[in-house]
Amino acid sequence: MAAYKPVVVQACPKLGERITQDTLYWRGYKTPVQIKEFGAVSKVDFSPVPPYNYAVTASSRIHIYGRYSQEPIKTFSRFKDAAYCATYRDDGRLLVAGSEDGSIRLFDISGRAPLRQFDGHTKPVHQVGFLSDKYRVFSGGDDYSSNLWDIPKATEIVSYNEHTDYVRCGCASKVNADVFITGSYDHTVKLFDARTKSSVMTIEHGHPVESVLLFPSGGLLVSAGGRYVKVWDVLKGGQLLVSLKNHHKTVTCLCLNSSGQRLLSGSLDRHVKIYSTTSYKVVHSFNYATSILSLALSPEDETIVVGMTNGVLNVKHRKPEERNEKSQKKRQPAYRTYVKGRTFVPKQEDFCVSKPVKRVLRKYDKLLKSFQSSKALDAVLEPPIMLHTPEVTVAVMQELHRRGTLRSALAGRDEKQVNLLLTFVARRVIEPRFTSVLVTVADMLTDIYQPVVGQSVIVDRQFLKLQEAIGKEIDYQEELLEVLGMMDTLFATFTKKKDMYLEENKSNGFTDTIETNTND
Secondary structure, eight states: OOOOOOOOOOOOOOOOOOOOHHHHHHTOBOOOEEEEOSSOEEEEEEOSSTTOOEEEEETTEEEEEOTTOSSOSEEEOOOSSOEEEEEEOTTSSEEEEEETTSOEEEEETTOSSEEEEEOOOSSOEEEEEEOTTSSEEEEEETTSOEEEEETTTTEEEEEEOOOSSOEEEEEEOSSOTTEEEEEETTSEEEEEETTSSSEEEEEEOSSOEEEEEEOTTSSEEEEEETTEEEEEEGGGTSEEEEEEOOOSSOEEEEEEOTTSSEEEEEETTSEEEEEETTTOOEEEEEEOSSOEEEEEEOTTSOEEEEEETTSEEEEEEBOOOOOOOOOOOOOOOOHHHHSTTTTOOOOTTOOOOOOOOOOOOOHHHHHHHTTOHHHHHHHTTSHHHHHHOHHHHHHHHHHHHHHTOHHHHHSSOOHHHHHHHHHHHHHHTTSHHHHHHHHHHHHHHHHHHGGGTTSOHHHHHHHHHHHHHHHHHHHHHHHHHHHHHHHHHHHHHHHHHHHHHHHHHHHHHHHHHHHHHHHO
């Protein structure tokens, strides 16, 4: 008696995620640490100098965290109402923040009381920052104004009232100490020069601007608003280079990595997208629990901090690199120990004893071996197999059809089992790799259970879904055939024109040859 041959499952290539260097790099972070704040985290900013502490603005407090601390090492709470946009100076010694009451406060990191307070805005100030000369502060408020302040004198230098809606974001140029940029809910981004009395450039974003970012070189500007992230060339007068639409909801924050080669964007759709700044394609993405309001990356890309609407601070630290030091492990046997005897050839007078190889069969193979067709089909109709490895279910159906027992295996089933079969067939019949087998199964199911149609609402519904799925597939095929006919017509026209062109060239060449010979 011949040995039983297991069912051959058709192997199909899986379309998995492409593993790239970016994927490996951005996956190299530990499990995130969750820190609960008092309110929505509106701003996270890293100190530009070691040990790279970061300031978190939430509700009416500003907390300073160490890179690996889960409790704040310092708190600034001298605010009557909400605080906004706590930002470090380039030397990491000073911190500036706006507030709900319209005042701007300047703090020394080593102290607690504010060093300076700038009053001039009449409404909440959501955006503040330092110019690159370290002695001036710019701000943007809900009173539509963008102001510039002198730190030593604690006075207002100039006020620009060009926006027509709330000013909610801004940034300063690191190349030119007089240039800063603001973004507003009036859909515009304006570039100001402290040496002039008005803006020197206006860029129309098209949506309320939530965040702006200037590249370290000062030549490229990134604006975020609505679902769009747009990149502009400042040196060409604000020319649009690329418009990215990879988020499903409003983009709220932007960030660059330390090398400037990767751009990060956070959104209310709970995702952080990472783009390459050369191709502007998404190279990786992170998924979070709730909507994202703020995002920051440490100067050495060692830590990613994300602030969310529910007041949770999500902190990810990079895994330490594995050291290549030689570990003191027990010496393993040499390679020749494992291959010893592999090339041994028995002599003619030797008596060889062969050890039978035990083959482990799966559950459905054991049932097929004992000719239990219905139970074998039941074994592959379990939800884990149908959902994750449908090719196994189809392979068993194909084997039963080859044996001629598929019809008997499908018959005699109750309402629940018929519902399960019809659900699987209706979902998978449109897949080309399964169509040939499942069309036969659908034909048999219709033939077997046609007399009971109308007796069960559940079964009737599944038959209607199967009919709808097949009808849609037929419509798609008809449309594809129409497109194929159009393409055949076009190709035939091109071929005809090409043949006519070749004939004309040949006739012209022949005529020229005759004329040349006649002249000779």
